Amino acid sequence: MGPYRGTFVSPAVIPLQSLCSRDETPSKSQGLLLYDMKSSNILLPLSGDTMHAVTEPSASDPREWMLSQRDNVMTVLKSMLAAGTITPEIVETALRSHFRTKHAPDEQPPSSAMPEPALDGSPLYVDVGDRTVHVILSMVKPRAVVFGNFLSDEECEELIEIARPRMKRAKTVDHDTGRNKINPARSNDAMFFRRRENPLVARIEERVSRLVNWPVERAEGLQVLHYRPGTEYKPHYDYFKPTASGTPATLARGGQRIGTVVMYLNDVTRGGGTCFPDVGFEVAPKRGNAVFFSYPLPKPASLTLHGGNCVLEGEKWIATKWLREKEHR
Numbered sequence: 001m002g003p004y005r006g007t008f009v010s011p012a013v014i015p016l017q018s019l020c021s022r023d024e025t026p027s028k029s030q031g032l033l034l035y036d037m038k039s040s041n042i043l044l045p046l047s048g049d050t051m052h053a054v055t056e057p058s059a060s061d062p063r064e065w066m067l068s069q070r071d072n073v074m075t076v077l078k079s080m081l082a083a084g085t086i087t088p089e090i091v092e093t094a095l096r097s098h099f100r101t102k103h104a105p106d107e108q109p110p111s112s113a114m115p116e117p118a119l120d121g122s123p124l125y126v127d128v129g130d131r132t133v134h135v136i137l138s139m140v141k142p143r144a145v146v147f148g149n150f151l152s153d154e155e156c157e158e159l160i161e162i163a164r165p166r167m168k169r170a171k172t173v174d175h176d177t178g179r180n181k182i183n184p185a186r187s188n189d190a191m192f193f194r195r196r197e198n199p200l201v202a203r204i205e206e207r208v209s210r211l212v213n214w215p216v217e218r219a220e221g222l223q224v225l226h227y228r229p230g231t232e233y234k235p236h237y238d239y240f241k242p243t244a245s246g247t248p249a250t251l252a253r254g255g256q257r258i259g260t261v262v263m264y265l266n267d268v269t270r271g272g273g274t275c276f277p278d279v280g281f282e283v284a285p286k287r288g289n290a291v292f293f294s295y296p297l298p299k300p301a302s303l304t305l306h307g308g309n310c311v312l313e314g315e316k317w318i319a320t321k322w323l324r325e326k327e328h329r
């Protein structure tokens with residue numbers, strides 16, 4: 001069997017049911033079709049949990065052809081991957097929004113709605129009600145946007161001052177117990193405000209909510225982090241590990257983390273950038289700026305491995321918001 005030679009642009013998933021004639025039995029016609037809208041080629045017919053791949057679909061009756069190919073799945077898929085004409089990312093992208101209920105036991109379904117700034121038409125500025133935020137950089141994979149002018153100098157200074165007396169050695173969530181614990185990978189100090197704890201925190205939370213179009217309630221409290229020279233937060237994912245024994249208890253209080261906003265409260269003289277090692281990307285810690293990134297699936301494929309680089313000179317203050325699927329309690 002030769003490699004698939006179609007093009008793989010604009011994949012979509014359409015229900016196989018919609019291609020079937022009315023009198024066809026549902027059992028035969030259930031499934032989904034991964035379909036290239038530009039070329040009208042079928043990429044992968046999918047039935048239940050099994051993937052079925054197609055080489056040369058007949059444009060006149062793709063359904064018939066697909067049903068006849070059900071046993072060739074892996075061979076065809078391997079051939080397509082080997083030929084480089086389809087990538088696992090294409091499949092993942094198209095399926096992400098469709099397999100919300102069917103998933104392996106160790107996985108969670110992808111989030112249907114996601115926090116996302118309104119950047120259609122590539123605006124230079126975003127109006128967040130009480131402030132005009134600048135768009136500095138927008139990246140698709142990982143989904144990440146760097147903003148300028150998100151906080152005023154006064155807001156940054158006030159936030160540092162009210163957080164300072166409450167700073168303690170930062171902890172991370174222990175994936176097995178779901179509890180917070182000291183972790184050598186995270187040597188900075190941190191504290192959490194309760195949601196809407198004071199007028200400044202409430203204003204920043206409202207601004208984050210308007211920026212990424214996500215309700216204030218679907219987020220953890222605002223966290224302030226302080227790094228002295230020589231401290232860092234080693235690369236990690238913000239989502240909760242789906243297979244860990246402590247995760248169900250954590251998810252019961254607001255679902256998965258699906259997005260992060262890091263706000264920079266001071267200028268760091270040297271070091272201290274927020275790094276994304278998988279994509280060789282680093283956000284400079286500049287006062288008033290912010291970086292947003294999101295991860296619809298709790299998987300390394302989200303490319304959201306990130307960390308706070310070691311502060312080499314000066315100190316670093318940031319505030320972070322972890323966005324959750326549901327209301328966080």
Ligand SMILES: O=C(O)CCC(=O)C(=O)O
Binds near residue numbers: 233260262273274320
């Ligand atoms: O310190 C930073 O720049 C990143 C902070 C971070 O990784 C986090 O809070 O999850």
